[in-house]
């Protein structure tokens with residue numbers, strides 16, 4: 568399976584609000600194939616997360632590379648966020664060579680549908696919460712450079728993970 572092409576800024580697909588996925592589409596073999604191709608692409612490009620718009624599809628799908636393997640988020644929705652926020656550096660596979668410090672909620676609770684179409688609830692904090700917020704932003708046409716308080720060069724961001 569070849570890895571997918573990642574589209575970069577200023578491609579207008581990255582700025583569109585993505586569409587909800589109709590749940591019966593999840594059971595189609597092509598959907599599982601797309602998710603597997605996204606996982607492979609994320610791992611090969613050293614990403615911590617990848618949202619469907621980044622591979623040119625405006626659908627509400629993102630995958631996250633967690634310590635327990637990859638998590639597939641279908642129609643994710645944040646239902647609770649901590650008052651406390653945290654400032655940390657982010658990068659993005661769709662904006663190569665650019666890093667910036669972004670304030671994110673420290674802890675979030677979200678609902679999403681998994682690959683079997685089951686509605687699932689997840690609470691995440693720290694890096695995981697950050698990655699999820701970054702990927703959900705992608706589904707809404709928002710890029711981290713819109714939120715970053717300081718943009719840095721590739722040098723300053725060297726060795727940091729990209730989302």
Ligand SMILES: [Zn+2]
Nearest residue numbers: 659660661730
């Ligand atoms: Zn990104």
